[in-house]
Amino acid sequence: MRPPERWPLHPAPAETESLSSWLRRIAASYGMYSSELLEHGLGHRELSDPELDLNPPRDLLEELAKRTGLDQHRVNAMTMAGWVPWLFDCLDPAPGAYETYVHQLSVLLPPKRRTIYTPRKWLPWLSETGMRRGCPDCLESSPTLLLFWQLPLMASCQVHGRRVETYEGRPPDYILWATPAHDQRPLPEPLSLMDRRTWQAITTGSVDLPRYPVHAGTWFRLLRTLLDELTTAQGRYGRQLEDVRRVWEHCGHPFRAGLHSWQPFETLHWTAQQQLLEAAAAAMEMIEAGSVTALGTSAHLFRPEPNPRISDGTPPGTLTASAGAQERPTLDELLKQAADALDACIAAAKEDPVVAQHLFDFARYGCRSDQSLRGLRQTFAELQIPLDFLSQTENQSPFA
Incomplete structure (x- = not known):
């Protein structure tokens, strides 16, 4: 043939x-x-x-x-x-999907503070509204439609630095924008920064945060977690209520984007989604500045690396060599810790297919060709780690 x-x-x-x-x-x-x-x-x-x-x-x-x-x-x-599995865990709605995606991390609130909801047929970032979004400047010069305009991940265009707007019609034949160009609100710098980070996740596979870079999959889940925390019921905030109110006051939008009862972010109108994205950007800025109390386990990612010589009141130059040597492990010790951790992961992966899948997903982040992926599979086979889960994770990294 x-x-x-x-x-x-x-x-x-x-x-x-x-x-x-x-x-x-x-x-x-x-x-x-x-x-x-x-x-x-x-x-x-x-x-x-x-x-x-x-x-x-x-x-x-x-x-x-x-x-x-x-x-x-x-x-x-x-x-x-x-x-999949970077932006989505999978494309088949499953029980517990919301908890798995949105509640594994925490930023503003401590773990377990939020109510865990179980919306039916929920998938992160995907909605059934069919709303069309795009950049007016981009579509004026080209009929190209970007995949990520379909998702409420970003509120601005990274090429023209303006807001993404909704429209009716199908470019280039017919297009009617919901917001005239002269009515566009200015783009706040915190929102612009957050959108640049999201674009970096999409195009490079990682994001530079104040503390250290994180994988794109972590960034998407951090952002979705923060959006959920900002719509948490008022009674769940405890002593942090005033901090969260100040986040909303800082970005100039009503508390919880005006929601009277909880709804998944994906089901909201684009206007409310934009307000939540702006609030998330404001929260990141205020966490980094230290002007709000963030008690989540991942909040440190948005804070700059502390300077121990300043933060503990010790004047520069007074740390002794012996004290520094005691605090910092040697290279041999670090390598042994890494080797022991890897051995433990391999042993667990041989017994638990879920651990095996996570280990495989982590290892293939660096695979940039079919040949390297085949080599990874061969390595797992030699280590006697079952590969039964591969039928669900065949798709390659979009960053390759």
Whole structure:
């Protein structure tokens, strides 16, 4: 059987462009609609834009990679499925998903302070409203639609430094913006900084925080945790209530974005979502400045590294060499601690498939090719760690 011929025309996808947008631009190169390209160019049934961008058939993605010469991982990254397990744990709503994603970390409030909700069919960041968002300046010059405009992850465009707005229609044929350009509110610097961090997570796989860099998967969950803490019922804040009120006063929005009863962030209107994103950015700024009390286990990530010579009142130059030597472990001691920890992880992974999956996900962060991934699988096999979970985690890193 002859392999499919390479398409002569196939415009390169833009950074983080959605699959539906890319297909539409390819089809336009041939004077076709994307539905015609799917049917006649790929022998595939018509799929809606949400179906293409969420979790399209794997054989379609493979065929597109062959027809365009694009790397398979790059094609996958144009869909939400390509961002499992970094942005999503999975794309199948499951019991306890909210607790797993939103309550593993804590920032403002101590662990267990918040009420654990169990919204039905919940997935992080994804909503069923079908609201269209985009940057007016971007869409004025190009019909390219970014995958992450579909998610309430960022409130601003990193290219033009302006707010992302909602619209009706389908670019470039027709578009009606909800907010006229002259009515745009200025972009607060804390929100701009938070959005730059989110964009860094999307494009590089890690985020530079005041204390040290964190993996993109950690950043997405930190942000979603903080959004949940800011909508927690008033009675759960305890002595921190005044601190949380000051966060909302600092960003100029009503307490809890005006919510009278709890709702998942994903179900809120874009106006309320923007207010919550601004409050989260303000909270990060105030934690870093030390102007609010943050008792969560991950709050330290937003505080600068302390200077022990200043914070404990010791004048510079008075620390003795012997005291420093006692506090700092040697390189051999650090290497032994790391080796012991790795041995413990391997032993646990042999017995517990959940631990095995977490260890595999952690190890493959550095895999940048199919060859390196095959080498990792071979290593797990040699260590006698079961790989039964691989059928659920076949997708490669979108950062590769």
